[in-house]
Amino acid sequence: MQTIPNQQVRLYVLIGIIGILSVGFAPLFLTDLYNEGRLPLSFVGFGFSVELLGVGIGTVICRHVLGAQTSAGRVAATLVALAAANGASVWADDLLQLLVRFIAGLIGGVLVGATIGAIVRSAAPTRMSAIYLTSQTAVQFAVALLLTSVISPRFGSSGSFVAIALLAILSLPLSFRLRPIALTQSSEQNSEPTTLMWHHWTALLVIVLVMASLSSVVSYAEIHLAALNLPRDLVDLAIPIVLIGQILGGCVALVLSGRLSHQWLIPVMILAVCAVMIALGSATQAPSLLALYSAVGFGWMFLGPFFVGWLLALDPTYSAARLFAAAQLLGIAVGPLVVGAVEGSAELTTRLAVGATLLAIALFFIVTLRSQRPVMTIQPRP
Secondary structure (H helix, E strand, O other): OOOHHHHHHHHHHHHHHHHHHHHHHHHHHHHHHOOOOOOOOOHHHHHHHHHHHHHHHHHOOHHHOOOOOHHHHHHHHHHHHHHHHHHHOOOHHHHHHHHHHHHEEEHHHHHHHHHHHHHHOOOOOOHHHHHHHHHHHHHHHHHHHHHHHHHHHHHHHHHHHHHHHHHHHOHHHHHHHOOOEEEOOOHHOOOOOOOOHHHHHHHHHHHHHHHHHHHHHOOHHHHHHHHHHOOHHHHHOOOHHHHHHHHHHHHHHHHHHOOOHHHHHHHHHHHHHHHHHHHHHHHOHHHHHHHHHHHHHHHHHHHHHHHHHHHHHHHOOOOOHHHHHHHHHHHHHHHHHHHHHHOOOOOOOHHHHHHHHHHHHHHHHHHHHHHOOOOOOOOOOO
8 A cells, every 4th residue: 555645644634633623622612602592501421422423433434525536626525514513603503503513523533534535645654643643732832822812712613613614715726736546545546445443442341431531531620629618729720731732742742653562552551541531530739730730731632642652553444533533532532521420520530540540441451452462563654
């Protein structure tokens, strides 16, 4: 199978950032809609999961929308559809708003799926996935500052939706420089369709469990700090601190890609995150709490690129790795829902116990995979 030139991969990375951009601002959008009386309070948390699930589904159906071979025209049409969906949120309220956000997530997921398809076929998929994940977080952080400081205070949620729609339109010139890539193995010459085996699905389940654990902790970060009666200014720092940790984790993963083996790095990092959760349960001082939440963000982003390398080692045909984004987003979406469904989830210890339990289950599956799978003779790609 031929690899994709780095220049083309970088273009797909930029397109993928646009596709996932609105999801990062879903809490801001939904809160503004609630404050404007356009969305009930009960829909605020649910709306975030709905859009995330839409993105996850979009990554799976990507090849059916863009075709076995992507084309610049179809990617451009998808960008226009994404802009239209975000623009439609200006007029939608209540349940219709949730439907529009799901559709926007679905369309964005198609673009993310194309990006992942390009990354796994690059010469250095671990490195390129680190670049993608880190870049999208950095861009979201920068645009979030613009929205919260300039656009949202003046124009409300409508201004934010229009801004995101304009970014999709402004990225159209990028799509015209894209070359077709194969989104299915069977579309390539002399290749036969590959069926995912139990160990591929188990690895994807591990990713779902880890991301569900991390998102369940991060989603309650502000509630945790507020319950300790910390100053509001410190409470508001929780999510930015997590984002800074994510950017740092992605940068470190970028530096270490190709230098460390995912075989031991992934379980060690999962154990480290478990230790952080235990520490969160006992910490009471603001500096310690913010540092620990930054460590959670670090693990969140650091693990992503090595998950891609792990999937490619298990399945060098790219089939499992193409589902990485779907597994990641599914975990992020269901994590807070799982915690919320547990009796006593209002207690910090319960939330952390649920997160640690999910990580323990993930570790069990990793051990199971290593004990029942023969030693790989194919070296993981960098």
